[in-house]
Amino acid sequence: MNEILEILEKDARTTPEEIAKLTGMKAQAIKSSIKKDEKDGVILKYKTIINKELIRDERSNVRALIEVKITPKKNVGFDYIAERIYQFPEVSSCYLMSGTYDLLVVVEGKSIHTVSDFVSSKLAPMESVRGTVTHFILKKYKEDGDILRQAKRDKREVISL
């Protein structure tokens, strides 16, 4: 991964001019590199990471990890069924796994009921799905490299030589 992407992955709001200062590259070169990565889909989009642990209320979503066992379809393998599953807006992530099950599907819903409804009425009845095991997430500590709590105060002395 190039340095521009490394900087943007840490802080998507860093402007090309700032990246230029940080790296010693020309701002124009950075702009065109970013544009190319956006066009090629290397940069998919810019999002804000929100610590939902801190804004929990009755409207916050619940999340579940669902292990899905599948009978693969001839010729198309797992991709066909994975696509049928990940198209549902309830699905926030979907991975093909090695081990005792095939797909790991992360589902988000308003409540435990909406998630279990989704599993029982949409996911489980699919022809190729042989079985599901649903795990609800109780508390998130760290997600995608970010620890979900307020940054700790700098503990160093204010000045030292």
Next chain:
Amino acid sequence: MKTSKLVEQIPPSGIRVFFDLVLGMKDVISLGIGEPDFVTPWNVREAAIFSLEEGHTSYTSNKGLFELRQDISRHLDRKYSLDYDPQDEILITVGVSEAFDLALRAIMNKGDKILVPEPYYVSYGPLITLAGGTPVFIRTDSDKAFKITAKDILKHCDKKTKGIVLNYPNNPTGASYTKKELKAISRAVIKRDLIMISDEIYGDLTYDFEHTPFATLPQMKERTIYLNGFSKSYAMTGWRIGYVCAPEKFVSLMTKIHQYTMLCAPIMSQLAAREALKNGEASTQEMKREYRRRRELVVSGLNELGLTCHKPEGAFYAFPSIKSSGLSSMDFAKGLLKEERVALVPGTAFGPSGEGCVRISYASNLSNIKEALVRIQRFLRKR
């Protein structure tokens, strides 16, 4: 009751007043901190926790755990092809500060002189005095990129000159030396038969060229006391682990003092240091990349504000000139603190040749640095 005349005559730090001012103030953005803003990598912290669970709470041998000395020996061999015997040529100390003190006391007799390039790290002068010697300062300035040359050494030597201290990359200026520049210096060191105390604690934070340990230069290993440690490379300041590598005649004398004053460095810190050497390289490199980016931002930012700043080759300090503000170092630092709540260290803390400059530490995250630059700009506009 009378107390030590020697200690009494050491002047109190000239910037104590400024420090007290800083400590009494709230919501300060500090660019005045001489230690990494990263916490020690988790694997290292975890190794220390595990060592406690295992009940490693005893003394170690005076020189430090043999395994750690072995690890250091291998590390230096791998990294610099530098060959030190872990049995007789390596000593683990409580930070480089202790190592520096030991080195001075091991080599000096009353009245000996030690050359110290200025601006210098605050403890050098007083420790030389305490060891019964006299520091001889070699002034450097921004025109010379804060570096000394062989000529400077020859000019400042007399028959009482015992050795020289070189700290590169340098605190406070960030200046470092290329291999070529060091070679030139080494010729003067031979010519005057000096002992080199080489403080290379920031060696891993060298950005523009490969760091060259002084002891790797021809004929230098036999007269170099190489000081290094874990504080800066692995963000381990609070662990207090440094080390000395030097010929046996130096190490055995230093060990004598160390065993009576310190006994040994803390065992849990030594075990943590082993983990740092084993699995810490990736963290060091990641921190270095981050410091380097901040350096670019700080140096270009300061120069844009008219605070001329030579590009530091290493460490995490910039040492810009503040002469364009028309203020002295101390007034600049005080004014900036009072009006804009940005803390930095006046250059005079590091000797009189630091007048006209301030030390800015970029061991602080990018948003702090950006905000500090905005505030400095606002401060300068009012002048």
